[in-house]
Amino acid sequence: MPLVDNTGLPSYRRLREEGMEVLEKNRAQEQDIRELHIGFLNMMPDAALEPTERQFLRLVDSCNRIAQFYIYPFSPAVIPRGDGARRHIDQYYFEFDALQEKGLDALIISGANPISSRLEDESFWDPLGQVLDWASEHVTSTLCACLATHAALKIFHGLDREPLGFKRWGVFSHRPVDRTHPLVRDVNTRFDVPHSRFNEIYSSEMRAAGLRVLIESDRAGVHLATSADGFRFVYFQGHPEYDAVSLLKEYKREVVRFLTGDITEYPPFPVGYFSNEASELLEAYRLRATAPETSQTLIEEFPEKILSTLVDNTWRDTGKAVFNNWLGTVYQITDRDRRVPFMKGVDPSSPLAHLL
Numbered sequence: 001m002p003l004v005d006n007t008g009l010p011s012y013r014r015l016r017e018e019g020m021e022v023l024e025k026n027r028a029q030e031q032d033i034r035e036l037h038i039g040f041l042n043m044m045p046d047a048a049l050e051p052t053e054r055q056f057l058r059l060v061d062s063c064n065r066i067a068q069f070y071i072y073p074f075s076p077a078v079i080p081r082g083d084g085a086r087r088h089i090d091q092y093y094f095e096f097d098a099l100q101e102k103g104l105d106a107l108i109i110s111g112a113n114p115i116s117s118r119l120e121d122e123s124f125w126d127p128l129g130q131v132l133d134w135a136s137e138h139v140t141s142t143l144c145a146c147l148a149t150h151a152a153l154k155i156f157h158g159l160d161r162e163p164l165g166f167k168r169w170g171v172f173s174h175r176p177v178d179r180t181h182p183l184v185r186d187v188n189t190r191f192d193v194p195h196s197r198f199n200e201i202y203s204s205e206m207r208a209a210g211l212r213v214l215i216e217s218d219r220a221g222v223h224l225a226t227s228a229d230g231f232r233f234v235y236f237q238g239h240p241e242y243d244a245v246s247l248l249k250e251y252k253r254e255v256v257r258f259l260t261g262d263i264t265e266y267p268p269f270p271v272g273y274f275s276n277e278a279s280e281l282l283e284a285y286r287l288r289a290t291a292p293e294t295s296q297t298l299i300e301e302f303p304e305k306i307l308s309t310l311v312d313n314t315w316r317d318t319g320k321a322v323f324n325n326w327l328g329t330v331y332q333i334t335d336r337d338r339r340v341p342f343m344k345g346v347d348p349s350s351p352l353a354h355l356l
Helices: 010-017 025-029 046-061 083-092 096-102 125-138 147-157 203-208 246-259 276-289 296-301 304-308 316-336
Strands: 003-005 022-024 035-043 068-074 106-112 141-145 162-176 191-200 212-217 221-226 233-236
Touching (some): 003 010, 003 025, 035 046, 035 147, 035 316, 046 068, 046 316, 096 125, 106 147, 125 141, 141 147, 203 221, 246 296, 246 304, 276 304
Parallel strands (some): 003 068, 035 068
Antiparallel strands (some): 162 191, 162 212, 212 221
16 A cells, blocks of 8 residues: 655655655545554755655655555754754654654664764764664664665664775676575566665675675665564665665755866765766866856856766665565564564564564
8 A cells, every 4th residue: 555644744745756656645545554653753954854755755665565655754953954944844844752652663773974984973873873772672673775774874883984095986787695684585686776875884794793784786785684583673884765866966966066166176976876878978078067167157057957867776766665565564463463563683582583
């Protein structure tokens, strides 16, 4: 069954325009269909706040045959916001305290825009720690994206992300390395995943901490891992939620930073992303942008509209398959006995023990 518009979130209107079915709340309540209630901690900056909503909502919608999905977005008040984003959050988002009282079947935690070299110095650090601590006791499974993964592994395992010295940026080939796990059931044996980060936690460190590494790349490192019990925490270093144009928009932001003098080196292309035709257009633009008499008016001439038709999404199907497996497993676990809280760890009586 589809997503349920339980908040009036403008992103639901956008998704309907894309052709997705989103039920009005009163219509959903007329149907005798199982519900799953999913929290969504959105820590992205203002410009990415609503696009990130839609990216994760699309992935949840890929699982629409098993239940009606109620999504509860929330965001820490300590993250600096402009007036527009603050109004959006005040009108459409929930308070974490209320969600604790209500309870959640699953939780998604977005990445964030890092400002400090130490995660502990980020504005979201303390509230994120509170959410993770609560989720470890009260949520069947929590899915962490990118920076949230690095924060969770620091909190739970003392693992520090390591600076790469460059930006891991582009689309990379991956393979499942543990095909016995339900999360990678029926996914392709090779597939692409976008990455965008300056820091990394390596496969050897994750395994030494007892984590289960499920998907990996020779060039980009770990994409997907889980907590030792196999399901309570799901960790992404890559970005299965990205739209086809997400890396294009990131690249444009870097080009604009160069043209406005924020950075001194012209940005390289994201690896494995732009087609030959797109690369030729961008190389011609680069020659103009790096000429001695470049004007900032060149920003308006960046060929984003044309380029958006020349980039491909080669990762969405696998991302949907993993999300489908994740929420399908949540559904099975919570359906076995919804009255009993999910306990830490896995023992022979745990519902998860029968699934893994």
